[in-house]
Amino acid sequence: xxxxxxxxxxxxxxxxxxxxxxxxxxxxxxxxxxxxxxxxxxxxxxxxxxxxxxxxxxxxxxxxxxxxxxxxxxxxxxxxxxxxxxxxxxxxxxxxxxxxxxxxxxxxxxxxxxxxxxxxxxxxxxxxxxxxxxxxxxxxxxxxxxxxxxxxxxxxxxxxxxxxxxxxxxxxxxxxxxxxxxxxxxxxxxxxxxxxxxxxxxxxxxxxxxxxxxxxxxxxxxxxxxxxxxxxxxxxxxxxxxxxxxxxxxxxxxxxxxxxxxxxxxxxxxxxxxxxxxxxxxxxxxxxxxxxxxxxxxxxxxxxxxxx
Numbered sequence: 001x002x003x004x005x006x007x008x009x010x011x012x013x014x015x016x017x018x019x020x021x022x023x024x025x026x027x028x029x030x031x032x033x034x035x036x037x038x039x040x041x042x043x044x045x046x047x048x049x050x051x052x053x054x055x056x057x058x059x060x061x062x063x064x065x066x067x068x069x070x071x072x073x074x075x076x077x078x079x080x081x082x083x084x085x086x087x088x089x090x091x092x093x094x095x096x097x098x099x100x101x102x103x104x105x106x107x108x109x110x111x112x113x114x115x116x117x118x119x120x121x122x123x124x125x126x127x128x129x130x131x132x133x134x135x136x137x138x139x140x141x142x143x144x145x146x147x148x149x150x151x152x153x154x155x156x157x158x159x160x161x162x163x164x165x166x167x168x169x170x171x172x173x174x175x176x177x178x179x180x181x182x183x184x185x186x187x188x189x190x191x192x193x194x195x196x197x198x199x200x201x202x203x204x205x206x207x208x209x210x211x212x213x214x215x216x217x218x219x220x221x222x223x224x225x226x227x228x229x230x231x232x233x234x235x236x237x238x239x240x241x242x243x244x245x246x247x248x249x250x251x252x253x254x255x256x257x258x259x260x261x262x263x264x265x266x267x268x269x270x271x272x273x274x275x276x277x278x279x280x281x282x283x284x285x286x287x288x289x290x291x292x293x294x295x296x297x298x299x300x301x302x303x304x305x306x307x308x
Contacts, residue, residue, distance in 0.1 A: 004064040004108075005029045006047060006097065007071030009036070011173045012113075016068055016216040017042055023220070028062050030071060047071070049093030052100075059100035066223055067110040069097060075176060076117060076139045083138035090142040091149060098153045098160070109159045109223045116166040116208070116233065116275055118144040126208075126278040129164070129231050136272060147231070154229040161226050163219060166235035166277050170212035170297060171304040179209070179301055182246050186253045187305035197259045201266035203243035206274040210236040211292035218279075221286035235277030236290045248295060252302050 003020050005013050008029025017039050020027050029039075030047035038044065047058050049071050073079065073089040094112060101108065119127050120134030135141040150160050169177065175184035188194035218234045226232055250258055282288055 001066065002026045002028065002062065002064045003066040003068070004059075004062050005068045005070060006049065007032070007069075008039075008042065008044070009034070010070055010074070011170075012070055012168075012212055012216060014039055014172070015170070015212050016070070016219060019216050019220055025066070028064065030058060032071070049096055050088050052096045055093075055096040055100040056103055059097070059106075060104045063104060063106050064108050067097070067101070067108050068219060068223070069094065069110060069112050072113065073139065073142065076137050077176075079137055079139035079142070083142075086138050087142045087145070090139075091145045094146050095149050098150070098158055101158060102153075102156065107157070107159060109228075110161070111219055111223050112146070112150050112160050112162050113219075114147050114162050114164050114231075115140065115143045116164050116235065116277060117272075118147070118164065119275070121272050122274065122276070125274065126237060126276045127233065128278045129233055129281055151229065159228045161222050161228060162231040163222060163234045164231055164277075165215065166208040166210060166233065166275060168210045168212050168215045168234075169301060171300040173212070173301065175305075178207075178242060179245055179249075179298060180305075182249050183298065183301040184305045186249050186255060186258065187302060189258060190253055190255055190306065196255065196257050197261060198246070199261050199263035199266060200242070200246065201263065202271060203246065203260075203262075204241060204273070205271060206239045206241045206276070208235045208237065208239050208276050209245075209294060209297070210234065210290050211294075211297040214290035214292055218282060218286070218288045218290075221288045222282060225286040226282065227285070230281075232282040232285075233277045233279055234282065235279050237277060237279055238294070239274065239276045240294060245294075245298065248298050249302055252295075252299050
């Protein structure tokens with residue numbers, strides 16, 4: 001079974017590759033800016049998904065049985081600064097990939113990773129897949145438009161499934177994301193490389209967090225067992241405020257003397273107070289349930305930065 005992971009050099013890609021290799025898949029991965037640490041037994045290909053010809057070339061060479069489309073513009077905060085690039089990568093990049101599949105006359109099962117950000121400010125909790133969409137950022141708008149493109153291609157015979165992934169974290173995540181950012185700063189404080197001060201945005205915001213190791217298991221089960229053309233929430237169903245995350249990391253580090261300061265510059269133009277999802281749809285079809293608790297996840301995130 002030949003499987004392609006686009007954007008394998010990102011945070012989630014290596015975790016997904018490990019699960020697939022354990023299942024005896026022949027794994028190929030695409031990268032954009034280079035791979036800092038290559039995974040044994042993975043074949044690597046350069047791919048800029050915004051380059052239609054390159055997408056066609058890569059797909060025709062690999063001819064995969066499965067595709068996990070992780071390559072994308074993934075930062076909500078950065079999307080405010082560069083909304084055009086966000087749209088081109090997430091929407092046109094996905095269109096290029098699907099056009100390449102059609103041109104190659106192959107029929108792989110494809111997982112397209114979208115985001116719970118498409119729901120916007122929830123009108124009911126927990127959020128199920130039939131909840132109204134109301135994207136509140138350029139990133140969220142790009143993901144919703146990406147989903148529309150995918151569903152158009154399903155009508156053309158593309159075998160795609162969409163995951164609306166809620167927040168996920170784990171060891172190796174870039175410190176541009178909230179859990180990793182706090183862990184990185186606390187590790188620097190622990191090593192005496194930073195004053196014992198952490199600047200934060202709104203700590204009252206609540207998010208549904210899942211460990212990345214649980215998330216990639218859901219992705220694999222989605223292509224194995226879920227229905228073509230359907231959308232699935234990938235979430236834990238457990239909500240934590242940003243303050244709870246920070247407090248947990250401080251407790252894990254043992255550094256009790258950290259000063260927490262609110263920084264207005266860290267506030268987003270629009271922020272959703274609470275995102276809490278229901279994973280019952282994917283759970284019923286595939287049997288997936290997240291198993292790793294938040295304390296263990298954060299311990300791993302902190303330990304990674306302490307060691308690196």
